Amino acid sequence: MRRLLSTALVGTLALAAPFTPTAALAEEINVVMFGMPYTNGLRDLADEFEAETGIKANIDVIGQDVFENRITLSFTGGTGDIDVVHTPVIQVQRWIQAGWLQPVTDLVSDEVTSDILAGPLGAYDVNGEQWALPFFAGVGLMSYREDLLEAAGVDVPETWEDMLEVSAAITTDDQAAIALRAVPGQGFNMFIFPMVMRAYGGTFFADYEGGDLTPAINSPENIEALNIYIELINEYGPAGAGNFNFAEVNAAAKNGQIAFAVEGTGIISQIVDPEQSQFADVTGIALPPGGPAGRSPAIGVHGMGIPASATNPEAAAQFIEWAVSAETVSKIALAQSFPDFTTASVAENADVVAKYAAIHPDFLSTRVAALDLAIGHYRPLIPEWPALGQAIGESVNAAINGLMTPEEALEQAEADMRDILGQ
């Protein structure tokens, strides 16, 4: 029986080997990315890359879920049909451990890397090797309705405590105050909730930076943070806020149903875009609220890496260098809604600055301030994070929707963490 089963498994895995990709001949590379303003803009510039280098880049921009599926299959099967892959920093550790990426340390020039913001660049430095170059660093920001705040006679809250008071003042039967992501998932509620956690000094592990990965999520600080999160969503959020994801927060803001949205820059920039939101011109931008332990804005970094099974890493590296170059990034920043660039010199580009100042005067400066405050391991950069984030997110969501108390939720979260880490 054992022989039969292992034969079955070996048989199917062995099917992976003989497949040979065809991108080797005429210099052609396949780039796979998921949809965001930068990647859409990059795709539009594919011809320029060919003109510059003679290499034809087939850029596929697909939905994020389609993307996850595709790369998992391609990497597991070693099919070698992808040369450049969109690499979110939250996944890079996992992919490295699975052997899915090859380092780009020797393939990219110092000239290019010196122009990239140190923080995001460093996030892709694992064990001394550079595994990808970043092109995007989105941060958590807060948007607020100036008119609603004025009408209620309150100021922009600096702390989450303030937020509770201000929300109470603004909330009426017809108007909700705030919407936050609640849906379970490491990229959903676990992108926003850690902002509150860290503001109160809560952490995931006993001593992450020191290497002690004992789960420490069931702490008084985290319970306090969770209680605040629950109160904001249930008392001061719109109906059904317990199932909100970024799309619903976005829609609620655009419909004028909420006064505050604490979200990633991608969403915030849509909220202040007059072509997308009726309330854009009365919306202000600020740093997300802080707490006793300070402010810890969310951060999500995306970059481009080279799969281990890629057949033409040199051409792939050329593409990556071109894609994060100041020239390309500036063009995209001007053509798309893309203020989250990580190529430093673009911030001095007068046209770019002017464009985003026109959208909202505080936009770029607030973003930079948030970037400075954000810590690299806002969400722990370990291979098990996606699994951890999913489990914790489920417990947090259960607490939000009253299926369990905050204490029970964090207990369950800690038990799940131990389970996943094999402790």
Next chain:
Amino acid sequence: MIDNSTEFRIKRGFGLTMMIALLMFAAIPTLWVLILSLRTPLAIFEPIWESPFALTLDNFFKITRSDFPSALLNSFVTAGLSTVFAMIVGVPAGFALAKARMSGKFVASWILLLLRMAPPVGFVIPLFLLYANAGLVDTYTGLVFAYMTLTLPLVTWSMWNSFAQIPDELIEAAIMDDASLPKAFLLIALPAARPGVVAAAILAFLVAWNDFFYALIITRSDTATAPVAVMNFISYDSVDWASIAVASIALTLPILPLMAIANRYIVQSLSGAVKG
């Protein structure tokens, strides 16, 4: 006998109300999708009565410039081909299941359901590896093959039921008259089961049309079908509601000519054919 009593009237009224309620259930979401597809971005979720004129055709134009039309074509081709093959192989199989007296009948019908019973998540990797190795990734052939595992069981089982309703004597009489089995099948059984054949074809087409899972695994940029293309409207930080709504409308449109063709072949009553 015509029954005009109040009891009958009440039952009739009840039946009518129920049908109207069910019609509303089926139609209101469709209407909502239609409205969504015509809304300007600023007013997309505003109730229609608050801004009845914030409508635009831009969403439709936008979608013609995206990859969606080619995905629509891919859906059409693959669903159509797999339906044709499923009918060619499945209708005779259904006939055999209905009329044959063989011992393997039960096992055979059960095998047809085999792959359908397994949750996709379980066999996604082996399936992909099989396809990658056979060079069938991102090809029409590959997708049609995969769809057959969905459409074939459906057609076979459906025709089993339809043919079972035709009395055995009819077939046996034809055979006695020295007709061969194929002839009896084509000239007697098939016409008698016409509504079933049409229903099976429509269903097979729709099942393949609707499939998301196999398309996700097997297709890439060349052969992506509509359900996968719709997923591409969900990006990292936005959901393109309008385009999704337009895509949904576009995907229901082929049903109309399909039903028009089908209507001609569905006969209301078969008393003549069955009685013989």
Next chain:
Amino acid sequence: MADLTISRRGATYELQRGYRMMMVPAVLAVGIFAIVPLAGMLGLAFSDYHLIRGTDWDFGFHNFAKMVSDRRLLNSIYVMAALSFFGVAAQVIIGSAIAVGLQKITGKWRVGRVLFLLPYAVPHVAVALVWLSLFTPTLSPINAFFDLFGITVPAFLTSQSGAIFAIVIADTWATFPFAMLIIMAALQGISPDLEEAAAIDGATRIKTFIFITLPLLAPALLMVTLFRFIDSLKHFPLIFVMTKGGPGRSTQATNFYSYVQTFQNSNVAYGAAVAAVLFLMAALISYYVAKLNQRVTS
């Protein structure tokens, strides 16, 4: 006389062989295609293949042993049972009701039948998004409509039973046409003479329906239930888009849980094991329903 019987028996043998040949292509096509994926799935289920940690080629029942104490799995089975039971029941009942109702409609109104088919053509991702927006109070026109009269429609997606209800409704809307089509075809195979005969014998419409029509519809009903049940075990897009398994884990059906294990936890082997268990359940239940179907159609 003897000659005739021999030739009749010979003809019957030929007949049966002919039937067998008609069946073979279908069984072969599906059977062959199903072998590799299923074998792979079973192989994985007994292995310890992990996306990140690789594999130690350690085969055994450890995945299945782990399942026994996995409370998340147990929860997922309850969820799946609820979704399957209510979902399939709703689809069959509504689909049949509409099929029966449409039978009575003749003439120019027949063109309206198309309206009932449309939901089935919409891809499940779009269905999920549409119903997500319909069930989200801040976005839904239904809420806005009832607000005009001062009635607040509750938020379904944030409570356990509400979320399951919402998914069942969305699922039924998208798939009732399946049942409708099959029952419609079956209804048209029933000779109206039977109904007339019953009416002449003094039976009421209801009695005719229960004692004559329903038994004749039994094979079709069984088939619909079987297919829809098997499909309901694979619930995914609706859950993923509408609730992501929430609130908490209360809509995390078993297939969704298998996805979480495979793609989020990278535990491909365990995910495959869960899938294998689902497969077994489907196989067992379909065995009995198929046996029933066979008895009824003979």
